[in-house]
Amino acid sequence: MVEDTPFFKALWDLTIDVCRRARVPLYIERHDPKIFTTVQKIYLWLYKTKKKLTLRGLVDDLNSSKVVEYLQLRKVPTYGVLSYFITNLSQQVLNFLDDAVQAILPAFESVIIDSTGLECTHPSHYFCQRIDSKYPTDGFITLHAIVDYEHGFVRAHRARAKKIHDSKMLKPLIKDLKSKPKIVYADRGYDSEENYRFLIEDVGCTPLILQKNMLKPLHKCKGDYRREMREIFDYSEYLKRNKIEGIFGGTKKQYGSTVNTRNARTQRKEISIKIILLNLEKKIRMKILHIIYRLTNFQTKPA
Numbered sequence: 001m002v003e004d005t006p007f008f009k010a011l012w013d014l015t016i017d018v019c020r021r022a023r024v025p026l027y028i029e030r031h032d033p034k035i036f037t038t039v040q041k042i043y044l045w046l047y048k049t050k051k052k053l054t055l056r057g058l059v060d061d062l063n064s065s066k067v068v069e070y071l072q073l074r075k076v077p078t079y080g081v082l083s084y085f086i087t088n089l090s091q092q093v094l095n096f097l098d099d100a101v102q103a104i105l106p107a108f109e110s111v112i113i114d115s116t117g118l119e120c121t122h123p124s125h126y127f128c129q130r131i132d133s134k135y136p137t138d139g140f141i142t143l144h145a146i147v148d149y150e151h152g153f154v155r156a157h158r159a160r161a162k163k164i165h166d167s168k169m170l171k172p173l174i175k176d177l178k179s180k181p182k183i184v185y186a187d188r189g190y191d192s193e194e195n196y197r198f199l200i201e202d203v204g205c206t207p208l209i210l211q212k213n214m215l216k217p218l219h220k221c222k223g224d225y226r227r228e229m230r231e232i233f234d235y236s237e238y239l240k241r242n243k244i245e246g247i248f249g250g251t252k253k254q255y256g257s258t259v260n261t262r263n264a265r266t267q268r269k270e271i272s273i274k275i276i277l278l279n280l281e282k283k284i285r286m287k288i289l290h291i292i293y294r295l296t297n298f299q300t301k302p303a
Contacts, residue, residue, distance in 0.1 A: 008047065009070060010284050015043045018280070021100035024093060028085070040071050041085045042097070046277045048082075049270075052256045055079050086266055094272040101279050102155065102178050108148035110183040111155060112244040113173060113190060115144045115166055119258045120267065141259060141267050144169040145275070146177065147244045149185070151286070153279050154247075159271040161264035167192045174203060181205050185241035188212050193223030200225055208238050251278055 019039045026037050047067065048058040062068055062076045117140040144166070145157040156176035158169065166189035174184070184199055186209045199207040211221070211230060221227045255274050259267045 007284065008050075008067070010287075011046065011050075011280060012043055012070065014280050014284060015039060015046060018097060018100040018104070021103060022093075022096040024097065028089065028093075035074055036077055036081065038093075040073060041077070041082065042273075043071065044077065044082065045086065045273050046280070049255050049273055049277050050281070054260065055082050058082065086261065086269055089269060091265075091269060091272070094269060094276070098272065098276055099178075101276055101283075105153050105155075105279065105283065106151055107179070108150050108153075108155065109181060110149035110185065110240070111146050111177070111181040112149055112185040112241050113144075113146045113170060114187065114241070114244045114248070115142050115169070115189075116248045116252075117142050118252075118271065121258045121260050141264065141271070143271055144173060145244075145248075146173050147247050148181075149183075149240055149243060151282070152243065152247050153282055154275050157271070157275050159268040161267065166190055167195060170195050171198055174199070183208060185238060185244075186210070187241060191226075193226055196223065196225035196229060208233070208241070210235075210238055210241075254278075254281075 016039060019042065024038050024042070026039075027034055028038050044058065044062075044067075048055070051058075051061065053061055056079055059076060059079055059082075062073075067073075068076060119140050141159055141161050142163070143157060143159050146155045147153065148155050155178070156173045158173060158176075160169075170186070170190050174181075180203050183206045184203075186207070188210050191209050191211045195209070196207055199205050207229060209229070211226060211233070214230075218227060218230060221230050251274065255277065259270045261267050261270050
């Protein structure tokens with residue numbers, strides 16, 4: 001069975017490790033029935049996201065899988081237990097968990113910043129039309145993220161249900177990074193004199209941002225920092241930014257391009273779980289490749 005593969009067991013071990021590092025409490029609420037631990041519930045949400053299941057589909061899957069055995073669950077959790085957990089789980093706990101994941105990831109020097117949209121399936125447009133109610137959002141939630149160029153890990157992210165220009169998200173995302181980058185790649189959406197000033201003066205890095213109206217004469221370019229960077233801009237180097245598009249596309253293909261929870265608060269939590277899973281899975285794959293590489297080199301060494 002798929003769920004009995006070494007990957008899911010490795011994911012369980014890594015989940016325990018990062019939850020311990022993040023000091024995630026054994027039980028979230030004081031009056032929790034204490035049947036399922038917080039770590040078990042977090043893993044089940046990671047498992048659900050990996051297999052692209054609905055909550056009811058997860059319950060059905062657990063009834064026929066061996067996950068219950070190696071998680072040592074007393075019984076299969078119900079739909080209500082899993083739904084109540086994500087609703088009442090603090091975003092701060094997920095932030096601590098993300099910090100713990102970042103602590104076990106390799107160092108980086110260059111980062112790429114961009115945004116992408118995830119479709120919201122609840123409530124549907126049809127349902128809102130049927131009850132004569134306005135749709136609460138435009139039907140999608142925006143994920144703003146920073147990815148490192150060297151390994152493809154998501155180093156910082158924020159999800160917003162309301163529209164906001166990309167350029168306004170650069171500062172908060174860069175400030176969320178655990179270490180300062182040397183190069184920042186970004187598209188035209190982040191082109192502003194203030195962003196250039198912030199990256200050069202406050203962060204001390206090189207901003208490779210594609211400017212608007214690149215064909216405009218240099219003397220007509222507004223802003224001292226924009227003019228300075230325009231003179232040394234390397235378009236072939238800037239094309240490294242395209243790596244983030246592949247990461248966004250791969251994430252949507254692996255874990256789905258929709259969020260199934262009903263309100264913006266829980267949708268942000270669902271996106272955080274996707275990001276945590278993405279980083280954990282990349283970490284596991286990297287470890288497996290490293291082991292294979294060492295075994296291959298050992299076998300090819302002359303006796």
